[in-house]
Amino acid sequence: MGSVTTKKHANGLDYVEINTALCQARIFLQGAQIDHFQPTGKPPLLWVSEADDYQPGNGIRGGVPVCWPWFGMSTEAGFPQHGFARTRIWNLSSVAMRNQWVDLRFDLKISEEDKHYWPHNTEVSVLFSLGDTLSISLVNTNLGKQTVSLTQALHSYFPIEDIHQVTASGFSGAKYIEFAKGPYSQNTDEVQFDRETDRVYTELAPVQLLHTPQGIIEVSRENSRSAVLWNPWIEKSKRLARFNDNDYLTMVCLEAANVLEDKLELAPGETHSLVTHIRWKD
Template identity: 50%
Template sequence: MELSSSVSIERTESGLEYILVNSDKCRAKVFLQGAQLTEFTPAGKTNLIWVSEAEDYQEGKPIRGGIPICWPWFGVHGRAEWPIHGVARKCLWRAEDVIENEQGISVKLSLPMRLVDENYWPYQSKLEVEFVFSEQLEVRLTNINTGKETFTLTQALHTYFPTSEIKETTVDGLQGAQFIEFGEGPFTQHEVVAFARETDMVYTQAAPLQTITTPLGTIEVKREGSSSCVLWNPWIEKSKRLSNFKDEEYHRMLCLEAGNVMDDAVTLAPGESHTLVTVIRWI
């Protein structure tokens, strides 16, 4: 991978490598482990991505915050002993390409399939992610079926967003969507979503654009290649059980995740591809 003048490879004190983007448009970090973005700060604005203050960036452990890539399944697998949210977020991805032009900077990574246990994923495929950095952030996750068998997967871009107080935060644009929460439903979302308890809503038939209103500002979240998304905040009791998460940090974060889950799962015949996209920005 040939680096541009605004892109470098850095390393945490714990030894994890990350790609640092530092341009006149933004600053960003993408870890090679999990291809996980942990910062996107547009010029003149605050970081649009939340990471726990308790995160210690250890090899083989998912980072608590940023944008974990959940693949090739979202949530708990039918086989309960399999890892939650799949295997991609623990693997070491390969940096493929950096392109810098007047529009911004593009960073591409791929998941070496030899690192994926065939018990979990016995299919021939490619998985690539592209981050496009400008005044906004665009993330493009592409699956390509390179084999002779049709396969089905679920996935998500598990984006953690910042707020200064979850009780003063709302999400607009989910009205009319169907959701399941804690195994119950489907229900129809009628109102703007506010937070007063643990929230774990899996939406289908969702509109492609939502806005998150926080005391810090308003965030616009768009999706492509997706009619499903997930809204999550662990609240009080679950926060105490989470790894790399301080008990009170639920006040300062929420997840709104672009997904292909439930009825929105992706099925690819040989030669087919699919791209899941999320685009986020401060309004």
């Protein structure tokens, strides 16, 4: 039988530990952020910097931070980068187990303080489905009477052993913005890494692959035509908080998103689910 247990990190953050015949995982209530997922008999599928000290109030540098209700810098001065959801405490509202798969739902109650950032009548939840594959759904419902616009991402960090030996594929035909320039057309299917990479893709196919020394990681998306491919490389690594100077060698981010022209326009009464599926491809 599997188990789902609530525990407390040494630094005070509450988390949920999942152990089943299919996988082991850990999800923190702060940010509804998963930082560990390992299918049984296979390597871990998520990366976390050893420099991160899991302090309350800081999003964890790794795993899958939830960027909501905006991705990147806000157009409003003083608003937190990537939104406020990743540093707030979410409520674990349901847990269900079926044939060694575990489904969990986390809900975020918008505080009076956060209504300064987000004065809209919406509901937001993160759903996890954990087995030999990890599926994450970021679910928005507009309860108000006006259309709501937002951008969002599931900021997934992947372990890749050696960035010099990694190729990302599945990008042919897409367009991307990089360093505020573009859009550029992606004429080749593959991307390799020899410098800082910070590409925001649109018109992107639903499945990409990361070809790593340990194997192939498959990252797929639903209700998303955009994604972010990111590695900070040498100089930016030195400026990042909770990130070692050489961490860029062992990680890459490939993030399911709704950004740029793929931003979410949520009509009154409408519900939208941004979904990513992550697995080792046999």
